[in-house]
Amino acid sequence: MRYGYWLPVFGGWLRNVHDEGMDASWEYSSRLARRSEELGYALTLVAELYLNDIKGIDAPCLDAWSTAAALAAVTERLELMVAVRPTFHQPAILAKQAANIDRISNGRLSLNVVSSWWRDEARRYGVHFDEHDDRYARTEDWLSVLDGAWRTPRFSHDGRYYRTEETVLEPKPVSSATRVRPTIYAGGESETAKSLITRRCDAYVMHGDPPDRIAPKIADMRRRREEASAAASEKEPGPPLAPLSFGMAAYSIVRDTESEARDELKRVTSVVPGSPGYGNYLEFIRNSKLDQQLSLEDYSVSNRGLRAGLVGTPEQVADRIRAFEEVGVDLLLLQCSPQLEEMERFAAQVMPLAM
16 A cells, blocks of 8 residues: 655645644645655645635635645655646646656656636636536546657647647656656546546546445446557557556544544534535535535545544554555545644554554
């Protein structure tokens, strides 16, 4: 199992706690990233939103791409998975920026492609907001330009949303025997999303759920990947698509006793209508196609992280992690509060037990 974590670019994860002791600042983020390498974490996910989804739109939040570029220069081993929303970025220009950050980090950049959901944010930043399936159609066209610019000396594309002529992108991302370009992660529970991911991406990132719900999702995506690989080979002979890898969001609460863990769980799930993030929760529900109903308690820490069940004593949490590993999860993307202190606890008490 690889362990990653969400960089707290929003100043925390709890919609009912104003100050979680991890402000949305470069000072905190850089300290956390450097310490996480020492603790054995493999990856950080840098979310991209221009408004603060957690603490309310008037609260500060960090820009994903400039933060990632700075982190590339002050870390040595940490994979930097940066979220990117095609609606907000011209693909050839983003390909150039990403290649440069990848070079700065010596090949540690990856992308989490997100097809957007927040209409109000788009309005406030003057960006067109596509409906659900149109967003994924745009994403596919966008990925064609990104991949082509990274791989081809001079790349031209005439698609539904994007057109380029003889794009020259040098230097290209770091390549090796095991890596042609940065890894492309993506998530989504609609049929449109899963079809795109199995054809165009390298890894599938899931919301938190128990192992018995995650297992069939992984089996389904593996089957889809095999079918997509066979279809691609029929069109153009070549090597098969590499198997997908699988990550999952999870909120962790580790305490010495189960009772203490349950007390903390109660504290972090008391979101009520009127909390700063409540309106954003309603918009997320309206503009996403989820495979199950989302409760307000689920949303209190985002991405259904509590459904993963990483709540309890170190031994209980380690057992749960092994259950996820058995069904095919190979990356856990952790949220916790306060992030640094809880990651220290998780590294010391859980990681050795889960090996």
